[in-house]
Amino acid sequence: MPSQNPPGVFVTELPSGVRTITGASTSVPAFLGYTKASANDDPSAAPEPFTDAERVVPQKIRSWQEFAARYSVQGIAKELADATEPAAIHTLQRCLPLAEAVYGFFANGGSTCYVVGFTRPQSAVSPEELKGNTDARTGLAALETVPEVTMVAVPSLWDMTADASAEKEAPAPDHAAGVGRMAQVVKHCTEQRNRLAILDPPPGLTPAEAAAFADTLGSRDSDDAAFTALYYPWITVPGVDAVERTVPPCGHVAGVWARTDAERGVFKAPANQNLRGALKLQTVLTDDQHGELNAKGVNCLRLFPDRGLLVWGARTRSTTRDWRYLNVRRLVSYLADSVHQSSxxxxxxxxxxxxxxxxxxxxxxxxxxxxxxxxxxxxxxxxxxxxxxxxxxxxxxxxxxxxxxxxxxxxxxxxxxxxxxxxxxxxxxxxxxxxxx
Structure with a gap:
């Protein structure tokens, strides 16, 4: 301000010195899965499709349209419609669970997600590949550098346990290998402390088999169990290529979590919510079957008259009082992350x-x-x-x-x-x- 001023009123703004804490992100999932290599992509597409090098590192996606263009979903659909060899058909079909998960996320209220691709869908993904490399920014290790991620899902996980087959029938998933890969995802979430793993059991399990499978995932008293959410059964969707298929529900569930956070808050249990973009359940549960699965820490998807398909469970796998419920675990992670980032x-x-x-x-x-x-x-x-x-x-x-x-x-x-x-x-x-x- 000049040393000499005409008569009048002068205002000087000074910082208050008050430190505030801003809430951290709660609704950003990371999806890991198969995606087609970029060799046959149309370079004139807008936005331009990602290259192979770009597809294997975390990419921020803000809409279904962006994902479809960047990961060549229309190209996959066209090649699949034209394919006649079983090996080619199985390989292309393996790219669709990731696309269905991302579509389900945005259809259910999600706004932003990250995608980490694996560009060799004809081959199984080894534990080392899934774990990834921090320097190369691949696999789960790449997500360590993305602090805003709060959910991790692997919609292609069961396809990752076996190579694509040249036979007419797709190869059966390896349950033991799948449990090992699930453990890697949960270990990553537990170490990061600010994110939960959304897991899917193998396809085609009966309620009794799903309950038995839940017992193979390790102790429910461990710290890992508090960062794990398991959903059953798989769902049938219209298909991003207008062909009905049965897919894991993890992407749709991530969207329900995001929608609940936006409408109510992270403290509200993400349950008793409609599952948008799903036509039917692979298995329709009775109350008794649901009760048995609920006791095992399995969150069920249910069909109710006049209400449609609902998410009807909000538990982690933990049996401890403090971490039994998803919203409690997520709320504490949110509070800790917010205080940490703002201090x-x-x-x-x-x-x-x-x-x-x-x-x-x-x-x-x-x-x-x-x-x-x-x-x-x-x-x-x-x-x-x-x-x-x-x-x-x-x-x-x-x-x-x-x-x-x-x-x-x-x-x-x-x-x-x-x-x-x-x-x-x-x-x-x-x-x-x-x-x-």
């Missing part, structure tokens, strides 16, 4: 009461907002959470070590999974006519 400013700040007070204020304000939205249980914020960052947990030793400790406790809401009504019949008045007086 990097504190690194290298003077470690004193002013820093502790600023951290307490920013975290408390963020959690108060979550409580007001209904994410936390309690009549008051004090009942819903606590934030401790003072000299009780920041001792001279921790300060000398360069550490700032902020202890946070939250009371997340849990879904009303079982709603019980007790009906009592009240005896009516006597049926005798009143006597005249």
């Amino acid at each position: 990097t400013w504190a690194v290298f700040e003077p470690n004193d009461e002013r820093l502790w007070a600023t951290l307490r204020h920013s975290v408390s304000s963020f959690l108060t907002d979550q409580w007001r939205q209904g994410a936390l249980v309690g009549r008051t914020p004090d009942e819903a959470f606590y934030v401790i960052c003072d000299d009780t947990n920041n001792t001279p030793k921790t300060i000398d070590d360069g550490k700032v400790i902020c202890d946070i406790g939250v009371a997340p809401v849990r879904p009303a999974e079982f709603v019980h009504f007790t009906i009592t019949q009240i005896a009516g008045q006597s049926g005798e006519a009143p006597k005249a007086t």
Whole structure:
């Protein structure tokens, strides 16, 4: 401002110094699956299709139209319609589960996803290939550099367990190999802590076989189980090439998660929601069958009269009280990720009461907002959470070590999974006519 000013009013804007926490992403899945090599793509297409080198690294996709153009879905459909050799047919059909999953995600309310492709659909994918390489940005390892991913699904997983066959019938999936690849996906999610694996059992299982399969996925008391969601059965869809086919439900379910997050919040269980873009279920369940699967930690898709196909389960595979429900696990991951991403400013700040007070204020304000939205249980914020960052947990030793400790406790809401009504019949008045007086 000039040193000499005419008479008037002058305004100077100063930063408030208040640090706020912004909510992290919750609705971005990563899909891993087979995609056709780009040799026969039309270079004049808009947007231009990805090259082979681009298809094997994570690519951000914002619409079904973008995916279809970038990964040559029309080209796959045309080649499949013209193919006559069983080997060529099986190879091309292996590219479609990924496309169906991405279509189902956007059809059910998703807005953004990442895709990691494998461009040799004629061959099985080894555990090393699925694990990938961080430097080359391939496979699951590539997703370590994409922090906004919060769900991981592999719609082509069961095709990845065997090479394409030259016989008329497609090869049967290798269940043991599939369980091993599932374990890799879950291990990745557990290590990252901010994402969950959406898994599908093998196709064609009966309810009893699906329950038995769930038992092969490892201990339900482990940390891994809390980052795992298993959905059954597979679904029949109209087909991106207008040919009906049965596909795993992981892409459609990811869209339901995203839709629930947008409409209600990550704290709302992603269940009792319509499954858009699905024609029918591969297996229609009874209540007794559903009860058995629910006890195994399997989330079921159900058909209800006048309501259509619904997602009717919101559990992780965990048996522990803290992590039994999907929305609780996802809410805590969301809170931790939000605080982590929005508190990097504190690194290298003077470690004193002013820093502790600023951290307490920013975290408390963020959690108060979550409580007001209904994410936390309690009549008051004090009942819903606590934030401790003072000299009780920041001792001279921790300060000398360069550490700032902020202890946070939250009371997340849990879904009303079982709603019980007790009906009592009240005896009516006597049926005798009143006597005249």
